[in-house]
Amino acid sequence: DQQVKQNSPSLSVQEGRISILNCDYTNSMFDYFLWYKKYPAEGPTFLISISSIKDKNEDGRFTVFLNKSAKHLSLHIVPSQPGDSAVYFCAAIADQAGTALIFGKGTTLSVSS
């Protein structure tokens, strides 16, 4: 039973354009959401997060949007750069449950120059 779903295994975007990575979740108890980025042969690194009390959080070129009613979040990267090419993981946690982050399967982003 996948609680965090990233239905697009891959995404290709041209440099300078917007990248939109999507994530859906099923557990209504989740109240904190994070995005991680992973390069080959390295561990994932934290990118950006959002609390369920917000619907948007922005950090430079990265913006995360949360639609609680649809149980959907998305990561926007504008403008996309070749160095953004990596695997992006969506993760969620239910703070009160005291558990660890639950991750999706990831989306591989390729940004071409």
Place this chain on the structure above:
Amino acid sequence: GAGVSQSPSNKVTEKGKDVELRCDPISGHTALYWYRQRLGQGLEFLIYFQGNSAPDKSGLPSDRFSAERTGESVSTLTIQRTQQEDSAVYLCASSSDRLYGYTFGSGTRLTVV
């Protein structure tokens, strides 16, 4: 240390053998997590240690898997009688706050032949 250190970085073992994977978390991080990533899959939660509390072992796939943590430092993940389906990258992470960015190590790539 400056980051989460995992050893070995690569391990090839014969089916049926036991293996031990090691994780040195960031000093002062009270929480430690083990995940694994099998080929083409997302990050699968295995076990979570928080301070002196009983670990959350809910993600361990079978009783062949076990993990220990000494205080708030080193952790070892042991897989007994390894099977080919255990082949994966085993990732360790630590954090000072469960809600905020875990810091991951680079992982141990385990190959069972």
